[in-house]
Amino acid sequence: MKTYYAKPLEVEREWVVIDATDQVLGRVAAKAAHILKGKHKPQYTPHVDTGDFVIIVNADKIRMTGTKATSKEYYRHSGFPGGLKMETFAEAMQKHPERVIEHAVKGMLPKNTLGRKQGKKLKVYVGPEHPHAAQKPREIKMEEN
Incomplete structure (x- = not known):
């Protein structure tokens, strides 16, 4: 029995939509990263990009648990x-x-x-509309808690 490795030209990609309305940031991000890596597919290969394209809509309606909305901080440095x-x-x-x-x-x-390369397949939009209707994206439901 030989181990199967996906070849980059054999990978079939689809487009999926995740609605972030009233969802926790970390759970949406984990689901999106899982799909971008391709770990939901049986032909997943660690060194080949087997993932799908992910569209996240309603980014402005995402939430954080606890007091992280006021305590979580993002840093960046100009170099000066x-x-x-x-x-x-x-x-x-x-x-x-x-x-x-x-x-x-x-x-x-x-x-x-x-x-x-996997990060470039992520598309995030503030409102409910996105310009990728021609790709016929499939809607992914997040598990409700």
Whole structure:
């Protein structure tokens, strides 16, 4: 019995939609990362990008549990002395809610060229509309708690 390895040209990709309305950020990000990696498919191969495209809609309606909305902070640095910038989760959600989800999902992907390639298949939108209707995306339901 030989081990099956997926070849990059054999991979069939589909498009899936996740509605983030009233969902917890970490659970949506974990589900999206799982699909982007391709771990939901039987032909999953760790060194080949076997994942699907993920569209996340209603990014502005995502939530955090506990007091993380006020205590969670995002940092970035300009590279110059004194260039450290910080914003809380609530501030980031007001300015750019799609970046919050992208940051969470990309943190769950591998930190190499394969992970960057998988991260490019993630599309996040603030409202319920997205421009990918021609790809006929399939709706994914998140488990209710």
